[in-house]
Amino acid sequence: MTPEEAYSLRLISDVKISEIGLFHVETWIEKEKYKSAIFLNKQQITFSGNEASPVYHEGYLYYVKSTKKEAKLIRQKPYGEAEEILSLGKIHKYVFHKQGILIIGEEKVRPSSPFIANKLKYRFDGKGFFWTRQSLFIFDKELRKLVYGNFDVTDIATNGNRVIISATKENDDYGLADIYEVDVNTGELKRITKGEGNISAISMNKEGKIAYLGHRKGKTPWAIREIIFPEEEKSYLCGNTCGSTVLSDLFDGVKEKIIYENDQVITLGQVGGEAHLYSVADKVNKLTEGEIVVRGFDYKHEKLVYFYSTPEKPVLMVQDGEIYDPNPNVKGISPVHIKGEIEGWAIITDPSKPTILFIHGGPHMAYGYAYFIEFQFFAKNGFNVIYANPSGSQGYGEEFAKACVGDWGGKDMRELINFVSEVKKKFNLTGKFGVTGGSYGGFMTNWIVTQTDIFSAAISERSISNLVSMCGTSDIGFWFNAIEANVQDPWSKDGIEKLMRMSPIYYVKNVKTPTMLIHGEIDYRCPIEQAEQFFMALKMNGVPTELVRYLGDGHEHARRGNPKNMIDRLKRKLEWFSKYLNN
Template sequence: MTPEEAYSLKLVSYVKLSERGLLHVETEIVKDKYKNYFFLNRQKIGDGALPQLHGDLLYYVQGEKAKALFEQREFGKPAKLLSLGKVVKYALHRKGILIVGEEKADEKAPFYAVNVKHKFDGRGLLRSRTSLFLFTEGKVRKVVGGSDFDVTDVATNGERVVVAVNKGDVGLDDVYEVDLENGELKKLTEGEGKVTAVAMNEKGEVAFLGHRKGVSPWAVQEVFFPEQGKSVLCGKYCGSSVIADLFDSPSANLVFEKDVVVTLGQEGGSVNVYMVSDGKAEKLTELKGVVRGFDYRRGKLAYFYTTTEKPSILHYDGVDYDLNPGIRGIPPVEVVSEVEGWAIITGQENPTILFVHGGPHGAYGNAYYVEFQFFAKNGYNVIYCNPTGSQGYGEEFARGVVGDWGGKDFKEIMDFVKEVKEKFGLKGKFGVTGGSYGGFMTNWIVTKTDFFSAAISERSISNLVSMCGTSDIGFWFNAVEAGVKDPWSVEGMEKLMRMSPIYYVKQVKTPVMLIHGEQDYRCPIEQAEQFFTALKLNGVATALVRYQGDGHEHARKGNPRNMRDRLKVKEEWFDKYLK
């Protein structure tokens, strides 16, 4: 399999149920660009990105410098309604169109940072913040906006309006009711926590997806009804934390219709659609797979999902539509012992690659992985697992890695590798790779063992102290994950350093390739540069691959040319040292 073949996929990236039936969007890579296509009841109707349907078609298209909102009537040409620096979402209100978006900013002007949070991965320097706008009578008016917070979501029943707001340097969220006349906000949430989606039913009742456990990245999400003081858990985690390298880019979703809420719920490596009613959650689907997106309207459900063998399947009216009938992945064998894991075995004599997921509170699951299939179809065994810290197994399990990165998780991963090796009688060499926290773990592993013959560390972490001062979230995330109150105290820095792979770099003998996007604001490229320089000066075989223009998502939705090149250089590195 070539990198070009690996990415020759069509993926459903959006579904919407309307009076006219099912609207969905398909995404594919054409040369070096992502292309999106609209389908109404499976009939192609045009190109664009992430539409919503209400009567006539409204959709927005991303240009090089701005996003424009268009209206497409049943007869006639598309009409541009407005243009902003970014359009995130919109909702229809009796007074006009509510838009969550950003104003245009001068990207070449000097930038003066006054807040610790002044940059963000995927957004760059925060020259403008996300606001709530109202488009009415041909004009756009800002309703809610500021220099130190972002409006992240909006919901309305045509009268009442609520927004989710992310505020402060750490970025905690609340839900507010909005007065459209004067922009005044009335807080609906209590305590502190996260809000990843908000919804409203016809009666004006509010629900949101998130948690109220303060600064705790490991917290399990639930469906909250803030004005009723109630919350409901779907499975082990409401929403989905399953990481995949598909470029469909789904976002958190919540539908509130009449007296029911519909959302996703995760249990282990599977994600299904759940309905919340009368304070209880029940599954609407029973998939051994991962639902990536859905919509629910008047008792009808449409969703798209992935399995270990199929990249993207659209389900509606009891029928599955396979976008890639000619593609079938090699199915993994489940390996369940101390932790849940999977193994794609292509031959006892073949080399084996261990993959470690990011987060650390993400998870692998019953999904199709482009990279796993690429290596499996090129003569490698592929193994992966969900060690302590992964979501989908309860909050205690997710929190178990806090203050102990490289401790229990490292032991569980190595025990999993040994079990797989014995179970399948594997005789070839072993390699290890991972991204983000998986990159941290790759770096950590090569400082602790020479078991692996080669390693590839992506968007990685090598120095938790320097990351505190350079990452968009490191100044708080590293501290809470390490169990450190003050990362700038002597005690705090000492603990962070002792949890950092760079502290033990003298022990590395394994050849290590580092891959990084130059615009990565989450795990800045200086993390790879440090490890690369230290390895080089200590005589360890190493290489640093830098991808211009790519951020932290370089392996999932980066520049397609870079993504193909990434598979090529990874295969070359592992071929050199493992075959």
């Protein structure tokens, strides 16, 4: 398999039930660019290659047509001409209200020098400097700004009368959100939620009752999420956590959502490496089964449509019991499930061939039953692929997710090393071992090569090497690193010492493993200075190393980066591991 073949997939990123049938959006890569189109009843109906977010409303099809510079809301009658309704820099979501169309969007801006920072959070990965923020607009013949400020409006829901939003108004620096009721005439806000917490998605039924996916546990990245009814002071858990943190490197760009219709909420819920659909009313009911990861859905008039991923299939869409597969000729190699000290999986192609351990990021994300382009690429190029969910992973309860806090590189590393030994013995593996991971997985890769020589090669991506410098350079590092390290003040003497002793750079003199570092040039989550430090130290100590810098890419360089860079990345990773593991 070539890298080009690995990325030659058609993915589903959205589904929408309507009175004229089922709309869905497909995304693919063509000539090193992302493309998307809208389908009605599985027939393509838009052809410019940049249409998404379809909604059928009062006889019109509405959708968003985007370029790098702007996003347009388009309205079209069946068989009629497309009509541009409005234009913004970006359109994140739109809903219909009796007074007009409510839109979460960003204004068009032309950056000028200098940029003045006056908050802790003044830039964000994937967005860059905050020249503009996500605001709420209303459109009725003309566009009017309704809710705005130096914070983000993150979601919106309405029944046509009542309007609620989620926004980071109270605690934007830390990304904590609240729900507010909006007066559409004045823009005045009435706060509904209490305390502090995370809100991933909101919804409202026709009666005006509201629900959200999230938690009210403050700055706790490891917290499980629930479906919460704030005005009724009720909450429900779906599986081991509501929503899904199961990772994939599919470039579909799916977003988290919940749907509140009549008296029930439809949501995702996660148990280990599976993500399923659940309904929440007076009780919680699981709606799907199997070793799958549901990635998106829609529910309307008691009809449910969803799409899911498996290790063998990138995406399958289910409607009325029928399955639609946009990639009929693609079939991944099935992994063997391993339930030992921790849950893991192994794709064994040949016990005599090299084996690569993949380590996920987060640290509170999880591997599971989703298709992974990179796993299949290496397996089909003759490598064994193994991956697992050590302490810190979500999907096994809050205590397990919290177990790595203050102990990065401790219990989690021991579990991974034990997992490697277990797999080696179980399958009688005789080849060399390599290790790779991104973000927190990049931290773990850097950490492991300072602690052990059992791996013959390593590739560390968008990694962390110095937790102290990251506190001052990352978009979230100033609070995230401190909380994850269990440090009260990252700038105190004790705080700096603990952070340094938890940093791979502190032990870099121990490294003997050939280590490649891959990083996006504009990564604001784990800034490229993290890779620069580790690369420089390895180079000065005579360790075989390379630093690969991808211009224009941020933290998502391996999942939603520049397609040309993603293809080049797989080539370079294959060359590095082939060089050091195949001899």
